[in-house]
Amino acid sequence: MHKDDFHLADGCYLLSHSVGRALKSSQQHFTEHYFAPWQSSNKEPWQHWLAALEQFTNALSVLFNAPSEQFCPQVNLSSGLTKLLMAHPKLQQKNCKVLMAQSDFPSMGFAMQKALPSCAEIIFIPEHETLTDINVWQRYLTHDIDLVFISHVYSNTGVQAPVHDIVALSKVTNSLSIIDVAQSAGVIPLDITALNADFMIGSSVKWLCGGPGAAYLWVNPQQISNCEPKDVGWFSHQTPFEFDINHFAYNSSALKFWGGTPSVAPYIIAAHSIGYFAQLGVEKVREHNLAMLAVIHQQLAEFVVSPSASEQCSGTVILDFKQQQAQVLTALSDANISVDARALGIRVSPHIYNSEADIHEFISVVKQALKGAE
Numbered sequence: 001m002h003k004d005d006f007h008l009a010d011g012c013y014l015l016s017h018s019v020g021r022a023l024k025s026s027q028q029h030f031t032e033h034y035f036a037p038w039q040s041s042n043k044e045p046w047q048h049w050l051a052a053l054e055q056f057t058n059a060l061s062v063l064f065n066a067p068s069e070q071f072c073p074q075v076n077l078s079s080g081l082t083k084l085l086m087a088h089p090k091l092q093q094k095n096c097k098v099l100m101a102q103s104d105f106p107s108m109g110f111a112m113q114k115a116l117p118s119c120a121e122i123i124f125i126p127e128h129e130t131l132t133d134i135n136v137w138q139r140y141l142t143h144d145i146d147l148v149f150i151s152h153v154y155s156n157t158g159v160q161a162p163v164h165d166i167v168a169l170s171k172v173t174n175s176l177s178i179i180d181v182a183q184s185a186g187v188i189p190l191d192i193t194a195l196n197a198d199f200m201i202g203s204s205v206k207w208l209c210g211g212p213g214a215a216y217l218w219v220n221p222q223q224i225s226n227c228e229p230k231d232v233g234w235f236s237h238q239t240p241f242e243f244d245i246n247h248f249a250y251n252s253s254a255l256k257f258w259g260g261t262p263s264v265a266p267y268i269i270a271a272h273s274i275g276y277f278a279q280l281g282v283e284k285v286r287e288h289n290l291a292m293l294a295v296i297h298q299q300l301a302e303f304v305v306s307p308s309a310s311e312q313c314s315g316t317v318i319l320d321f322k323q324q325q326a327q328v329l330t331a332l333s334d335a336n337i338s339v340d341a342r343a344l345g346i347r348v349s350p351h352i353y354n355s356e357a358d359i360h361e362f363i364s365v366v367k368q369a370l371k372g373a374e
């Protein structure tokens with residue numbers, strides 16, 4: 001049923017961990033809210049565009065259960081992370097110590113290395129450690145850690161971190177916490193108010209099907225007044241239209257992280273698709289995703305290298321076909337089934353628009369390729 005709502009080409013698309021498919025209704029929504037106000041009158045379109053931008057934070061508010069003023073649009077996660085690190089006094093201390101994982105998305109590590117003071121220490125939990133295990137986090141998250149960076153989901157391993165337990169631990173160690181939801185938003189439900197992390201960064205490009213350029217930053221209300229962003233502009237100002245070059249006052253909401261004249265187009269597209277998933281319910285997407293993953297786990301059990309328990313697995317299953325990997329990839333490509341491969345194996349991500357028939361087709365092509373390779 002939901003398949004009809006999305007643009008799907010022939011074949012089978014299992015790459016939602018990379019780019020989610022566009023909604024069929026997105027193009028018309030974009031024309032109406034981006035081009036129409038710009039083309040159809042002599043009035044400047046900003047009033048309409050600013051209202052459309054508000055739709056973006058309103059949609060995030062429903063999706064993550066937090067007031068919309070706690071969200072700020074960002075271009076991508078790296079930029080949002082850089083702004084955060086430079087804004088918080090605790091993270092600009094000379095000897096600041098940060099904990100993250102070797103399996104985090106590399107761009108997050110790059111931003112850390114450049115935005116923290118040069119003598120800051122970044123500790124990486126090594127790849128061999130089990131990131132689903134809170135005891136592992138407990139060993140590394142000690143009282144001297146100023147910030148813990150947690151990927152809700154690790155993009156290459158199909159692992160989901162126990163975010164609730166880690167955030168609870170960070171309160172005991174008095175460490176700040178940042179959650180990266182790039183790979184979980186839209187497939188794994190998250191109530192950010194209940195989680196009570198300090199910050200969250202995410203995007204709309206993957207399971208939320210909202211395209212690139214529409215990332216976001218969430219700031220816990222208890223942290224807002226502690227943050228003094230350095231990368232500012234008139235849209236970070238409490239009264240952007242004051243136009244007094246000698247007076248700048250931070251916006252009292254998360255919009256203090258905004259900056260200069262914002263881009264509009266990506267947020268109009270993303271607001272529409274986030275609204276779609278907020279209304280559908282991420283629980284429903286996850287239920288479907290888990291049902292499809294269960295079929296793969298059952299049929300291709302010996303090749304699965306990602307966790308299988310629902311609270312430990314991401315929306316993506318990782319399959320390692322070892323020496324037969326190349327044959328499997330060729331067979332999938334010939335059958336027009338879209339997946340990709342990383343160091344641990346092939347990544348397969350069933351979304352709400354993938355039917356059970358798609359998954360059976362995928363399994364059948366894999367099994368035939370394995371037989372042929374014998």
Ligand SMILES: Cc1ncc(COP(=O)(O)O)c(C=O)c1O
Nearest residue numbers: 076077078105107155180182183
């Ligand atoms: C876990 C995770 N974080 C971050 C990103 C992307 O960060 P950015 O928006 O800065 O490109 C990705 C992209 O795949 C990701 O998987």
